[in-house]
Amino acid sequence: MNSPNELFAALMDDAGCSRSALARDILELARARGHKDVRCDHVDVGRWLNGMTPRGEKPALIAEALGRRLGRALSLSDLGFAGGRPLALALSFSESRDATIRTTQMLWTEDLKRSEFLRMAVSGGALTTPMARWLVSPPADPPYGTHASRRVGIDDVDAIRATLRMFERLDHQFGGGHARSAAVQYLSDAVTPLLHGSYTDAIGRELFSVAAQFTYKTGAMAYDVGVHGLARRYFVQALSLAHASGDRPLGGKVLALMSHQANYLGEYQDAVDLARGAALGARGQATPRIRAMYAAMEARGLASIGDKRACLRMMKQAEMNFGQSAGADEPAWIEYFDEAELQDELAHCFTALRAPRDAERHANLALGESSGLHPRSRTFCRLSLATSYLDAGDLPRACDTAIEAVEAAGRIKSARVRRYVSVFDRRLDDFGRQRSITEFRERAQTLMATAS
Incomplete structure (x- = not known):
C-alpha cells in the first residue's frame, strides 16, 4: 500500500x-x-x-x-x-525532441541539486532498451525549434562548441572531478535556453549535435570520478540529443562510451553488445576513423571476455579502418581518436589478453605519439606498459614505469586513475617484499591520498 x-x-x-x-x-x-x-x-x-x-x-x-x-x-x-518511478529519470531513449529537452533539463537541474537518487547504481543491462530503441528509430524530424522570441544563430552554437573544448581540456589535464559541476551549470544556464529557442533546420541540427557532445562529455566526467549511475543517465540523454540532430555516427559514439564504461565495470558482454550496436546503427554513415573507434571498443570487450581470436580480428579491423582515414573528411568530435589513442586501445587489449610483448610494443607507440596535454591518458598507458613488464617477469622495470605514471598523474581528480594504480598494486602482492615494490608503494600512497 x-x-x-x-x-x-x-x-x-x-x-x-x-x-x-x-x-x-x-x-x-x-x-x-x-x-x-x-x-x-x-x-x-x-x-x-x-x-x-x-x-x-x-x-x-x-x-x-x-x-x-x-x-x-x-x-x-x-x-x-x-x-518512486522517477528513479528511472533520463534512462529512456526518446524520439520526441520536446521530451528530450524536458528530460535533459530536469537531469541537469536534479544534478545541480545533488539529488541522491541520480547516483544510484544502474546496470549495464538497463542500457539495452535505449540502444534497441535508437537502432530501430526512424530519422528525426527537422529540429525547427519553437516559436520563441529567442533566435538561435551559428554564433550561439560556436560559443557552446568553444566552451565544450575548454571543458574537454580541463578534463584531460585535471580529471573529471575538476570542473564537472561547472559543466553542468553551463548546460543548465546557457544551453537550455537555446534548446527552447527558435532556429532553422541547419542551425537546429548543429545545436542538438553540440548539446549531445557536451552532455556525453559531462557524463564521461561523472564516469571518471566513479559516479557511474549518473554517467549512464547523461549518456542516454546524449543518445536522444544525437538522434534529434540526425547524426547517427554521433549516436554510435555515445554507445561506444557506454561500452567503454561497461568494460571498466566488468560488464564485458554488455560492452561488446554496445560497441556492436554503435557500428550497426551508424552503418553506411560512419567515416573510417569513427569505424576504427567502434572496432577498438568491441575489441576491448572481447579481450576482457578472453575471446582472443575475435579480439584480434577486431583489432585488425580497427587498424585497417584507421589507415583509410588519411585525407578523409572526419567530424571534429572524432579528432581525439588519433594514432596515439588507437595504439593505446590496442595496448589495453593485449594487456587483457596477457600478451606482454605486444602490449609493450603498442604502449610504447602510444606514448611516443601522445601529447603532454593528456596526462591522464598517458598515466593509463604507462600503467598498461608497467603491467606488460610485470607479465613478462621484469619486476624492477614494471615498478619504475609505474612510478613514472603516478608521478606524472599529479593531482588528477580521477577515480579511474586511482583504480588503475590499485589494480597494479594488487598484482604486486604475488612478488613478496622487494625494494622496488616498497618504493612504488611509497610514491603511490601520495597520489591515492590527494587525487580525489
Whole structure:
C-alpha cells in the first residue's frame, strides 16, 4: 500500500491549488507542448497525493505547472517523486525532441541539486532498451525549434562548441572531478535556453549535435570520478540529443562510451553488445576513423571476455579502418581518436589478453605519439606498459614505469586513475617484499591520498 505523499500535498497547499485546478493546468501545458494523448483529472491528482507515482510526461508537467503557481522551479525531489518511478529519470531513449529537452533539463537541474537518487547504481543491462530503441528509430524530424522570441544563430552554437573544448581540456589535464559541476551549470544556464529557442533546420541540427557532445562529455566526467549511475543517465540523454540532430555516427559514439564504461565495470558482454550496436546503427554513415573507434571498443570487450581470436580480428579491423582515414573528411568530435589513442586501445587489449610483448610494443607507440596535454591518458598507458613488464617477469622495470605514471598523474581528480594504480598494486602482492615494490608503494600512497 502506498504512503501519502506529504511533500506534494504541502506544495499544493502552499500554492493554494485544488486537485481540479492542478489537473487543468497540467492539461493546458500538455496541449501547449503537443502532448494530445495526456489525460489528467482530479482523481489522478488524488492518487498521486496518496503515494502513486505519475508516469511518462506527467512528472515534468506537474513540476512545471505547480512551479508556475509557486513562482519557482521544482524538482522531482521537491515533489516527493524521487523515491518512486522517477528513479528511472533520463534512462529512456526518446524520439520526441520536446521530451528530450524536458528530460535533459530536469537531469541537469536534479544534478545541480545533488539529488541522491541520480547516483544510484544502474546496470549495464538497463542500457539495452535505449540502444534497441535508437537502432530501430526512424530519422528525426527537422529540429525547427519553437516559436520563441529567442533566435538561435551559428554564433550561439560556436560559443557552446568553444566552451565544450575548454571543458574537454580541463578534463584531460585535471580529471573529471575538476570542473564537472561547472559543466553542468553551463548546460543548465546557457544551453537550455537555446534548446527552447527558435532556429532553422541547419542551425537546429548543429545545436542538438553540440548539446549531445557536451552532455556525453559531462557524463564521461561523472564516469571518471566513479559516479557511474549518473554517467549512464547523461549518456542516454546524449543518445536522444544525437538522434534529434540526425547524426547517427554521433549516436554510435555515445554507445561506444557506454561500452567503454561497461568494460571498466566488468560488464564485458554488455560492452561488446554496445560497441556492436554503435557500428550497426551508424552503418553506411560512419567515416573510417569513427569505424576504427567502434572496432577498438568491441575489441576491448572481447579481450576482457578472453575471446582472443575475435579480439584480434577486431583489432585488425580497427587498424585497417584507421589507415583509410588519411585525407578523409572526419567530424571534429572524432579528432581525439588519433594514432596515439588507437595504439593505446590496442595496448589495453593485449594487456587483457596477457600478451606482454605486444602490449609493450603498442604502449610504447602510444606514448611516443601522445601529447603532454593528456596526462591522464598517458598515466593509463604507462600503467598498461608497467603491467606488460610485470607479465613478462621484469619486476624492477614494471615498478619504475609505474612510478613514472603516478608521478606524472599529479593531482588528477580521477577515480579511474586511482583504480588503475590499485589494480597494479594488487598484482604486486604475488612478488613478496622487494625494494622496488616498497618504493612504488611509497610514491603511490601520495597520489591515492590527494587525487580525489
